[in-house]
Amino acid sequence: MAAAGIDPTLTTAALAALEEALNRALSLDTAGQQQLGRLAGCTFAIECTSPAINVYLQPGVQRTRLLGFHDGPVTTRVRGAAADFAELAAASDPAATLINGNLALQGDSAPLIELQGIIGRLDLDWEAPLVNVLGDVAGHQFAEFLRAGFSAGSAASNSLLRQLDEFIHEEARLTPPRLEVEDFYSDLQSLQQRVERLQSRLERLRKRMRDTHA
Template structure:
C-alpha cells in the first residue's frame, strides 16, 4: 500500500538519520544485527524493524518470524527510553512482550541512549558563534521558566493554606499530630483504669 510505504519510509529515514548523528550508535546497533522486532502499536498497524550492522529497515509487512514482539500504545512509547525499567513496565501491564527480551532491551538502548550534540549540528548551518548563542539563550530561558514555575507553585501553596484555607499549613499539621498523640495517651490511661476496675470487681 502506498500510504504504508510512505509512513515506514519516513520513520526509517528519520531513525537512521538520528543514529548517524550519534557516534556510539553503531556499537549498539551491532548487538541487534540479524534480529527482527515487531512493534504493535495499538492505535496503528504493526511495524517491523529489521536490523543490520549499519542501519535499520522499517517495514509494514514481513514474511519471517520476529525475534521479539512488543505491544504498547502510542502514549507509552516514551517508556522505551529506560531499558532498565522494561521488566517493571511489563509487570504493570503498560506494555506486552513476547519472544527474546534482550532484543527489546537492545532496541530501547539504541534509541534511549542517543547522545547527539545538537549545538554542533546547528553550527554546521549557522556557524559556531550563532549556534552557541542560541543554545545559551535556550538554556537561560529554561532556567528562568523553571524558577518561575517553582515560584508559582510556592504562591499557590501559600494561597491554598493561608488565604483560601483549603489545605492545612505545616504548623496546623504538626499541631494536629500532637493532639492525636495526646488523645492516644489519654485512651491508654483510660484503658488501664478500666482494666484495674474490672479486676477489683471480679
C-alpha cells in the first residue's frame, strides 16, 4: 500500500536544510554541543496534528539529526496543533507552557526539560566564523560592532516593551495587569468550587426530602 500525505521529498528537504542550519549553529557553541551529546541515544518526537507533520530530534555527540520518520522507541513525545507549538515557541516560560498548555506530553519529561535548558543556555560565538572569513582584526571589530548593535537593540526593545506594557495596563487601562487577572481567575475558581459544593448539598437535601415524603 502506498503511504499518503505530503510528498516526502518536500519534508525531507526542509528537514535536511533545518538540520544543517541547526548543526552549523551548534558548532558555534562547543559547550552546548557537548551538553547535547549527553542526550545521545534519546529520541524526541514532535507530532503536529494540524498540519500533520512529525519531526524526530536525535541529539548526538557529533551531530544532531532531524528525521521525518522514526521506527524505534521514543524518549519523549510532544503532541499538539501547530498553534500550540507556536504558543510554546513564543512563551516567556516554555516549561510552564509545556505543562499547562494544550500540548500532550508522553514519556520521560526529564530529558525534554534538559534539552529545553540546553537550548535556552546556548551562547553562540558568532566571532569565530567572522574571523575565519575576514581575518583576526577585521573579524573581531565587526563582531564587536554587531555585539554592540545587538546589545543596544535588545535594550531598546526591552525598554519599549516595558513602557508599552505599563501604558496598556496602568495608563490606558486597556487590559488588566497580569497579577489582577491571575487573582480574578483564582477567585473565579474558588467561587466555582463553592457553587459546585452548594449544588451537591442541595441535591442531597432534595433527595432526603423526597425520601421523607415517600
